Amino acid sequence: MKIGRLNHVGVATPDVEAAAKGYADLYGATDATPAKAFPKLGVKVIFVSVPNMQIELIEPLGEDSPIHKFLEKNPKGGQHHMCFEVPDIIEARDAMRARGATVLGTGEPYIGAHGVPVIFVHPKDTGGVLVELMQEPGGGH
Numbered sequence: 001m002k003i004g005r006l007n008h009v010g011v012a013t014p015d016v017e018a019a020a021k022g023y024a025d026l027y028g029a030t031d032a033t034p035a036k037a038f039p040k041l042g043v044k045v046i047f048v049s050v051p052n053m054q055i056e057l058i059e060p061l062g063e064d065s066p067i068h069k070f071l072e073k074n075p076k077g078g079q080h081h082m083c084f085e086v087p088d089i090i091e092a093r094d095a096m097r098a099r100g101a102t103v104l105g106t107g108e109p110y111i112g113a114h115g116v117p118v119i120f121v122h123p124k125d126t127g128g129v130l131v132e133l134m135q136e137p138g139g140g141h
């Protein structure tokens with residue numbers, strides 16, 4: 001298993017609308033998606049597109065959100081994760097484990113913001129950077 005293209009960089013922020021306005025005003029990134037809540041994942045998200053990938057602006061929904069704790073440590077927000085595409089998420093999950101990485105949670109992939117299955121790999125395995133692996137659209141067996 002080899003990772004594919006960078007799909008998005010996740011950026012935690014206390015206010016996704018304000019963050020999207022910042023990317024529009026400062027960098028001319030005016031094609032932000034409408035904010036969408038994912039209650040089961042504990043996040044509200046806006047995507048801002050750049051030519052070769054997306055920036056995923058993430059705001060916590062509730063105190064159980066994985067973003068809540070991150071913002072307690074980084075109140076103004078910050079870079080939260082990188083997401084790479086993989087052809088098959090189960091194959092990727094099993095390869096991560098076989099190579100000694102820590103797949104977060106139960107390891108059971110769940111549907112992410114792009115409507116395809118995702119898993120997360122612990123930041124300690126990649127120099128302190130949280131990695132999301134996402135099955136490429138149309139991928140899987």
Ligand SMILES: CC[C@@H](C(=O)O)C(=O)SCCNC(=O)CCNC(=O)[C@H](O)C(C)(C)COP(=O)(O)OP(=O)(O)OC[C@H]1O[C@@H](n2cnc3c(N)ncnc32)[C@H](O)[C@@H]1OP(=O)(O)O
Pocket residue numbers: 010038041043045056058066067069070079080081083104105111112113114118120122123128129130132
């Ligand atoms: C919209 C859906 C989806 C998509 O489709 O794109 C998303 O992207 S949702 C994004 C939010 N979801 C997740 O992050 C899920 C996976 N995350 C987790 O399971 C946890 O957040 C975590 C990474 C395991 C951390 O949780 P926890 O152990 O409870 O937090 P601590 O604060 O105790 O941290 C332990 C340790 O890890 C460091 N840490 C925490 N978060 C990050 C991070 N984003 N990047 C780098 N390092 C991180 C934290 O600093 C602690 O380090 P030490 O102090 O050195 O122990």
Ligand SMILES: [Co+2]
Pocket residue numbers: 008010056081083132
């Ligand atoms: Co993500």
